[in-house]
Amino acid sequence: xxxxxxxxxxxxxxxxxxxxxxxxxxxxxxxxxxxxxxxxxxxxxxxxxxxxxxxxxxxxxxxxxxxxxxxxxxxxxxxxxxxxxxxxxxxxxxxxxxxxxxxxxxxxxxxxxxxxxxxxxxxxxxxxxxxxxxxxxxxxxxxxxxxxxxxxxxxxxxxxxxxxxxxxxxxxxxxxxxxxxxxxxxxxxxxxxxxxxxxxxxxxxxxxxxxxxxxxxxxxxxxxxxxxxxxxxxxxxxxxxxxxxxxxxxxxxxxxxxxxxxxxxxxxxxxxxxxxxxxxxxxxxxxxxxxxxxxxxxxxxxxxxxxxxxxxxxxxxxxxxxxxxxxxxxxxxxxxxxxxxxxxxxxxxxxxxxxxxxxxxxxxxxxxxxxxxxxxxxxxxxxxxxxxxxxxxxxxxxxxxxxxxxxxxxxxxxxxxxxxxxxxxxxxxxxxxxxxxxxxxxxxxxxxxxxxxxxxxxxxxxxxx
Numbered sequence: 174x175x176x177x178x179x180x181x182x183x184x185x186x187x188x189x190x191x192x193x194x195x196x197x198x199x200x201x202x203x204x205x206x207x208x209x210x211x212x213x214x215x216x217x218x219x220x221x222x223x224x225x226x227x228x229x230x231x232x233x234x235x236x237x238x239x240x241x242x243x244x245x246x247x248x249x250x251x252x253x254x255x256x257x258x259x260x261x262x263x264x265x266x267x268x269x270x271x272x273x274x275x276x277x278x279x280x281x282x283x284x285x286x287x288x289x290x291x292x293x294x295x296x297x298x299x300x301x302x303x304x305x306x307x308x309x310x311x312x313x314x315x316x317x318x319x320x321x322x323x324x325x326x327x328x329x330x331x332x333x334x335x336x337x338x339x340x341x342x343x344x345x346x347x348x349x350x351x352x353x354x355x356x357x358x359x360x361x362x363x364x365x366x367x368x369x370x371x372x373x374x375x376x377x378x379x380x381x382x383x384x385x386x387x388x389x390x391x392x393x394x395x396x397x398x399x400x401x402x403x404x405x406x407x408x409x410x411x412x413x414x415x416x417x418x419x420x421x422x423x424x425x426x427x428x429x430x431x432x433x434x435x436x437x438x439x440x441x442x443x444x445x446x447x448x449x450x451x452x453x454x455x456x457x458x459x460x461x462x463x464x465x466x467x468x469x470x471x472x473x474x475x476x477x478x479x480x481x482x483x484x485x486x487x488x489x490x491x492x493x494x495x496x497x498x499x500x501x502x503x504x505x506x507x508x509x510x511x512x513x514x515x516x517x518x519x520x521x522x523x524x525x526x527x528x529x530x531x532x533x534x535x536x537x538x539x540x541x542x543x544x545x546x547x548x549x550x551x552x553x554x555x556x557x558x559x560x561x562x563x564x565x566x567x568x569x570x571x572x573x574x575x576x577x578x579x580x581x582x583x584x585x586x587x588x589x590x591x592x593x594x595x596x597x598x599x600x601x602x603x604x605x606x607x608x609x610x611x612x613x614x615x616x617x618x619x620x621x622x623x624x625x626x627x628x629x630x631x632x633x634x635x636x637x638x
Contacts, residue, residue: 180202180310181205181312182312183206183312184314185206185208186210186215186314187218187485187493188484189316189496189499190206190215190315190484191206191500192501193501194504196504198283199282201508204285208287209290213272214272224267226524228339229524231263232367239253288301292451292452293452293453293454294453296480308479310480312481313459313481313486316486320443325411331414332439333439338363341364344369345364347369347438348361348370348371348437349421351439352441352442352443352444353375354442357440358525361440362526365400371400371401372402373402375404375406381529385570386537387570388531396525406427407424407425412441418437418438421435447464449466459476468488469481472502472503473506484499517601524591526588527587528588532601536548544574546572546574548570548573549630549633550630551637552623553566553568556622558619559623566586567586568586570583571583571624578606580606596610607632610625611625611631626638
């Protein structure tokens with residue numbers, strides 16, 4: 174092409190960016206992807222979703238071997254020890270395999286990797302490591318990073334962020350987690366299982382903000398039963414290094430007397446913010462909103478022709494699978510096809526044990542909107558497979574429209590919640606009613622039967638309770 178280097182340049186190689194780049198190339202567009210890391214995959218594959226799940230799985234195996242879970246099934250083990258270096262090595266191996274897999278897919282699909290940081294120089298031009306590139310279409314997919322806590326310095330030795338929490342060289346005696354959201358509870362679970370005392374400090378009155386209120390309440394009970402100390406409605410006012418540890422000063426969120434908590438390690442996990450700094454978006458005429466996010470329309474186009482944005486830099490939940498779906502859709506739209514993402518049906522999962530998953534509306538959201546609804550719930554205590562596995566924590570909650578019976582939301586606590594939520598998302602994507610789920614044959618004995626029973630309970634007619 175005479176007047177441009179590429180049809181599409183994607184800035185960022187996270188789950189949204191690399192998927193967008195591959196899809197664009199598959200659709201016949203000359204495509205490049207900008208990434209400054211030494212490996213592809215963004216935060217998710219390098220220091221987020223993948224390494225955290227590796228540690229969650231490994232720590233769960235360790236806990237099973239040490240807390241008597243195996244013994245009650247007749248599996249006797251000798252003295253169990255922790256080799257944290259090996260655990261970290263297995264985590265690193267998984268990351269290397271997956272990031273290497275993306276590099277292979279780039280070569281297979283002829284996506285050119287532009288190594289370095291990108292900054293706009295004009296509407297259809299960028300600079301990467303001192304070299305100029307132009308494209309008919311530029312997709313911003315730069316993801317998000319940890320939100321800092323004002324006045325608290327993260328050194329990733331004693332006061333750490335989520336990246337530091339994935340690489341602790343030893344198990345802390347006392348880990349204080351600031352923030353009772355998804356990331357804090359997941360990483361807190363890792364170190365709790367490996368032997369740490371874990372205290373979670375949350376400013377709001379409940380953990381897991383944004384999730385269904387019954388799910389939050391039950392999850393709190395489960396985590397406390399596991400040994401977590403959870404302090405809600407509590408504000409952190411100061412974190413100070415104290416030799417090899419730290420002192421956290423807290424006070425009631427509504428105001429009151431301050432007190433201190435001593436910790437070996439403090440994890441700051443109060444959320445994430447979009448990575449738009451350094452892109453020089455103003456040179457392209459792209460503006461961000463008051464949260465630093467890039468506003469887009471239904472096709473993921475910005476107000477500047479030829480510039481698109483997806484994933485964590487745009488409004489909505491900061492979830493890898495949302496970004497992936499948007500990556501496919503934006504590539505299709507650039508290619509002249511019709512790419513659509515149904516943002517009303519984006520599942521969310523907390524990978525603690527048990528897992529916590531949801532899709533669609535919460536009960537509180539429907540109440541606030543004045544929408545009449547019916548609720549069906551079924552506890553895993555009454556599910557035959559869960560009972561057999563001694564895995565009975567949690568329940569399934571199905572919320573359906575009171576008039577049409579169309580499923581509006583599904584919320585699950587279960588060891589298999591992350592997998593089970595896919596059925597709910599697919600049902601909602603097809604506009605299913607609770608009756609549709611109730612009359613769908615589910616294999617026996619499985620945890621998924623709880624979904625069927627919860628759907629039956631919407632009309633007050635479950636079988637097993």
